[in-house]
Amino acid sequence: MAEITEEQYRRIYEMLDRVNPVLFDCGKICGSSCCDVDNYKDMGMYLLPGEEKVHDMEDPCFEWLTDDAGDLGFPPSWKGKVYFIKCHGTFLCEREKRPIQCRTYPAAPHIDRDGRLCLVYSDMDVPYVCPIIEAEAELGSRFLKTTYDAWKILVGDRRIYDLVKERSLYRGDDVKVLYTDDGVQHNS
Secondary structure (H helix, E strand, O other), rough: OOOOOOOHHHHHHHHOOOOOOOOOHHHHHHHHHHOOOOOOOOOOOOOOOOOHHHHHOOOOOOEEEEEHHOOOOOOOOOEEEEEEEEOOOOOOOOOOHHOOOHHHHEEEEEEEOOOEEEEEEEOOOOOOOOHHHOOOOOHHHHHHHHHHHHHHHHOOOOOHHOOOOOOOOHHHHOOOOEEEOOOOOOOO
């Protein structure tokens, strides 16, 4: 398993720029809760290993924090620094700069007991309710396929695979599968 390169991250960002989970701006139904730094001061995201290379740490869109991976309970394959970015709010948001886990939300990668990658609704601990997840809304088929294809590349990096596997074990197999490698959307 090879580490994801900066070029691969850029290609994945481009892939994900072309799709949205639903056909409308879902932020209009929840007040853009996932970007609401006024009400959720600690809102942010840990970047995947190497993902920081596609960002400018001087960019005013984000506040950058670093921690040691070992101190935060990341899988043992994660060594050294991990980067946490905090958004400065929708007024400074440039959507093309969103990290991968924001781009693929509300879907999340999951590795089932047979070792197959699939997509499920995110169970990330957040201080708000996502109406798409709450309603188990149908996600766009292009979004699901592109998100799956992106995560298929990403889990080729041992560190990312280990993180997804760890989260999947915690989540268990009693999950609603949205998409698998058979190309079938499972949430209808």
